[in-house]
Amino acid sequence: xxxxxxxxxxxxxxxxxxxxxGFIERGTEFLKLKRDHLAKELTTSIDILxxxxxxxxxxxxxxxxAVTAAYISLGPIEVQSQxxxxxxxxxxxxxxRSVMGVRYPYIKVEKEPQITGELDITLSEAAEKVxxxxxxxxxxxxxxxxxxxxxxxxxxxxxxxxALENTIIPSYMKVIKFIQDKLDEESLEELVRMKLIGGALAxxxx
Amino acid sequence: xxxxxxxxxxxxxxEGESLEAFVEQLADTPYGEVPLATDGDTSVAxxxxxxxxxxxxxxxxxxxxxxxxxxxxxxxxxxxxEVINLKRIIRGKYSGIPTSQIVESLIPILxxxxxxxxxxxxxxxxxxxIRRLKGTPYESLxxxxxxxxxxxxxxxxEIALNYLSxxxxxxxxxxxxxxxxxxxxxxxxxEADVENFLVAAxxxxxxxxxxxxxxxxxxxxxxxxxxxxxxxxxxDLRAVIQGLNPPYNExxxxxxxxxxxxxxxxxxxxxxxxxxxxRAEDDFGFNVVMAYLVFSEIEKNDLVGIAWGKxxxxxxxxxxxxxxxxxxx
Numbered sequence: 153x154x155x156x157x158x159x160x161x162x163x164x165x166x167x168x169x170x171x172x173x174g175f176i177e178r179g180t181e182f183l184k185l186k187r188d189h190l191a192k193e194l195t196t197s198i199d200i201l202x203x204x205x206x207x208x209x210x211x212x213x214x215x216x217x218a219v220t221a222a223y224i225s226l227g228p229i230e231v232q233s234q235x236x237x238x239x240x241x242x243x244x245x246x247x248x249r250s251v252m253g254v255r256y257p258y259i260k261v262e263k264e265p266q267i268t269g270e271l272d273i274t275l276s277e278a279a280e281k282v283x284x285x286x287x288x289x290x291x292x293x294x295x296x297x298x299x300x301x302x303x304x305x306x307x308x309x310x311x312x313x314x315a316l317e318n319t320i321i322p323s324y325m326k327v328i329k330f331i332q333d334k335l336d337e338e339s340l341e342e343l344v345r346m347k348l349i350g351g352a353l354a355x356x357x358x
Numbered sequence: 359x360x361x362x363x364x365x366x367x368x369x370x371x372x373e374g375e376s377l378e379a380f381v382e383q384l385a386d387t388p389y390g391e392v393p394l395a396t397d398g399d400t401s402v403a404x405x406x407x408x409x410x411x412x413x414x415x416x417x418x419x420x421x422x423x424x425x426x427x428x429x430x431x432x433x434x435x436x437x438x439x440e441v442i443n444l445k446r447i448i449r450g451k452y453s454g455i456p457t458s459q460i461v462e463s464l465i466p467i468l469x470x471x472x473x474x475x476x477x478x479x480x481x482x483x484x485x486x487x488i489r490r491l492k493g494t495p496y497e498s499l500x501x502x503x504x505x506x507x508x509x510x511x512x513x514x515x516e517i518a519l520n521y522l523s524x525x526x527x528x529x530x531x532x533x534x535x536x537x538x539x540x541x542x543x544x545x546x547x548x549e550a551d552v553e554n555f556l557v558a559a560x561x562x563x564x565x566x567x568x569x570x571x572x573x574x575x576x577x578x579x580x581x582x583x584x585x586x587x588x589x590x591x592x593x594d595l596r597a598v599i600q601g602l603n604p605p606y607n608e609x610x611x612x613x614x615x616x617x618x619x620x621x622x623x624x625x626x627x628x629x630x631x632x633x634x635x636x637r638a639e640d641d642f643g644f645n646v647v648m649a650y651l652v653f654s655e656i657e658k659n660d661l662v663g664i665a666w667g668k669x670x671x672x673x674x675x676x677x678x679x680x681x682x683x684x685x686x687x
Contacts, residue, residue: 220672221619224663224680228401230442233463237449237512273560274618 159327161334169331173324180316183309189252190306197299204292211285218278225274234275240266242286249298254305256298259290361388361415362653368660369684372677377668402462404665409465412658413439419647426533427644431651433530434542436470441523443467443475444496445516451484452512471495488515498522505573514573517557521576524550538644541636545629545652547579548605552625555581555610556618558589581606619680626656626682656682 159165223231243263248255264286267279363371367387374380377400385391389411395403416435420428443464450460460479469475472494481487485507488499498518505514527546531539554575561574571583571590578586581602592598596614599607605628612620629652637649660681667677678684 217676218619220667220670220676221617221680223666223670224672224677225619225622227405227659227662228399228666229405229463230446232402233446233449236455236459237453239453273556274622276560277616277618 156327156330159330161331161338163335166328166331166335169324169328173321173328176316176321176324180313180321183313183316186252187306187309187313190254190302190309193251194299194302194306197295197302201292201295201299204288204295208285208288208292211281211288215278215281215285218281222272222274222278226272230272231275234271235279238265238267238271240264244290251298251302252305254301256301257294259294261287261290362650363387363657363661363683365683365685365687368657368664368681369678369687371661372664372667372681372684373674374668376671377665380664380668399669401662401666401669404669405662406466408658408661408665412654413467415654416651419651423647426535427538427647430530430534430542431647433470434527435651436467437523437526437530439465439467440470440472441519444472444478444491445519447475447478448484448487448515449512450479451481451487484512495526496522513557517574517576520550520553524577534644537640538648541632541645541648544632544636548625548628548632550577551579551581551606552609552621554578554586555589555606556613556621558586559595559613561590562592562595623680623682623685626659627685630656630682630686653683660684 226234240263242261242265245260245262247258247260249258250256264283265279267276267283271279371380371383374383377394381392381394392404392407394400413435416431420432422428423431446463447460450457450463457479461475464475472478472491478487478490481490485503488503491497491499496519499515499522502514502518506512524546527542531542534542557574558571571587575583575586585598585602588598589595594614599610599614601607602610609624609628610621612618612624633645633649633652636645639645660683663680664677666672
C-alpha cells in the first residue's frame with residue numbers, strides 16, 4: 153500500500169503533517185543524542201570490564217588455590233562443618249539503578265560474614281581471600297549487567313533512529329510532497345478557472 | 359605394614375587422570391573395590407569409606423594387641439575422633455543447622471566417653487548440648503561456656519576440648535610402660551605446638567580483641583607461652599619462626615609465605631618421621647603398632663585429599679603438594 157493511500161490533500165492535513173514531522177525530527181535528534189551517550193557509556197563499561205576481569209581472574213585463582221589447599225588439608229567434611237558454623241552470613245540487596253533510562257541491578261552488601269572467630273587458620277585464610285575478591289566479583293557482575301543492558305538499549309535505539317531516518321521521515325516527506333503537489337495543482341486549476349470565469353464575465357460586460 | 363600404601367602407590371593415585379582412574383587403581387590395593395556414590399557428594403562418601411577403613415584397621419590392631427596397649431590405642435583414637443565429633447556437633451548446634459546435617463558430618467564411630475551423640479544433637483541450643491556433657495569426662499567444657507558467651511564465639515569451647523583431649527591422652531599414657539610413652543608424647547606435643555602457633559598467628563588479625571595467652575593456650579610444650587605471646591604481637595612472623603628450634607622453624611615456614619595448608623602436610627610428614635624413627639628404635643614392641651596406626655591415619659588423610667582433588671579435577675601437582683606420604687619417595 154502506498155504511503156499516500158487515504159491521505160486527504162487539504163491544507164489542514166498538510167499543516168498537521170508538518171507539525172508531526174517536526175515532532176518526529178526533534179525526537180530523532182533526541183534519540184541520536186541518547187544513542188551517542190549510550191555508546192559512550194558502553195565503551196566506558198567495556199574498558200572497565202576488560203581491566204577488572206583479568207585482575208579478578210588472577211585474584212580468583214589465588215583464592216581458589218587457598219580453598220583447594222584447605223579442602224585437601226582438612227578434608228571436605230571438616231571444611232563443610234566449619235563453614236556451616238559461621239552464623240553471620242553474607243547478605244545482599246539488589247537495587248535498581250538507571251543510566252539514560254536503562255535500568256540495571258546494583259548490588260549492595262548489607263552484611264559481610266564474620267569469618268575470623270570460628271574457622272581454622274587454613275580455612276580462615278582461604279575465606280579471607282574469597283571475601284577480598286567478593287566486592288570485585290559483585291562490581292564486575294554489576295558492570296556486566298550494565299554493559300549488557302546498555303548494549304541492548306543501544307541496539308533498540310539504533311534501530312529506532314534508523315527506522316525514523318530511513319522509513320518514517322521519508323514516508324512523511326512523501327505525503328507532504330504529495331499534498332503540496334495536490335494543493336499546487338488545485339490552486340493552478342483554481343487560477344485557470346478564475347481566469348476563465350474572469351474572461352467570460354468581461355465578455356458579458358462588453 | 360604390608361597393607362599400607364607405599365609412597366609410590368600414593369603418588370600414582372594422585373597422578374591418576376580422573377576420579378574413576380583413582381577408584382580403579384585403588385581396587386588393586388588392600389582397599390579393594392570402593393563404591394562411587396551416585397547421589398550426594400562423592401568426596402564426602404569416599405572420606406567416610408577411608409575413615410571406616412582406618413577404624414577397621416585400628417580395631418583389628420586393638421583386638422590383637424596386649425590389653426594395656428589395646429586399651430591405650432582405643433582411648434587414644436576413640437578420644438580424638440570423639441573430640442572431632444563433639445566439635446562438629448557443637449558447631450552444628452551453634453549455627454543452628456538441621457540435625458540430619460550434623461549427623462551426616464560425624465565420623466562413623468560408636469560413642470566413647472558419652473552415652474549417645476543423638477541425645478546431645480537433640481538438645482535445643484549449643485549451650486544445652488554442652489551442659490548435656492555433665493557427668494562425662496568432658497564436664498569441664500561447661501566452664502568454657504562463660505568465655506564462649508562473653509566473646510560470642512566457639513573458640514573457647516574448641517580450645518577447652520583440645521586441652522581436654524591432650525590431657526586425657528597423657529593420662530591414658532600412664533597405663534603404658536615408660537619405654538613406650540615417648541613416641542606418643544612426641545607426636546601429641548608436636549601437634550599441640552603447631553596448633554598453638556597457628557591459633558596465635560590467627561589472633562594477630564584480631565589483635566584488638568586478642569585474649570590472654572593463658573586463656574588461649576592452656577597447654578604448651580615445645581613452643582612456650584612467651585613465644586606465642588610474641589606471635590600475637592608480631593607484625594612479621596618471619597623473625598619469630600626463624601627463631602624457633604628445628605623442626606618447628608621448617609614446619610611453620612610456609613606461614614610467612616602465605617600457604618598455611620602446607621604447614622599441616624609438613625606436620626604430617628614430621629609425625630610420619632617420628633613414627634618411623636620410633637619404629638626403628640623398637641622393632642617388635644608398642645612402637646611398631648603405633649607407627650602402623652600413625653602411617654595408616656596419614657594414609658587416610660592423604661587419600662581423602664586425593665579423592666576430593668579428583669572429584670574437583672585438580673591438577674596432580676596441586677594435590678601432591680599437600681600430601682605427606684609421597685614426600686618419602
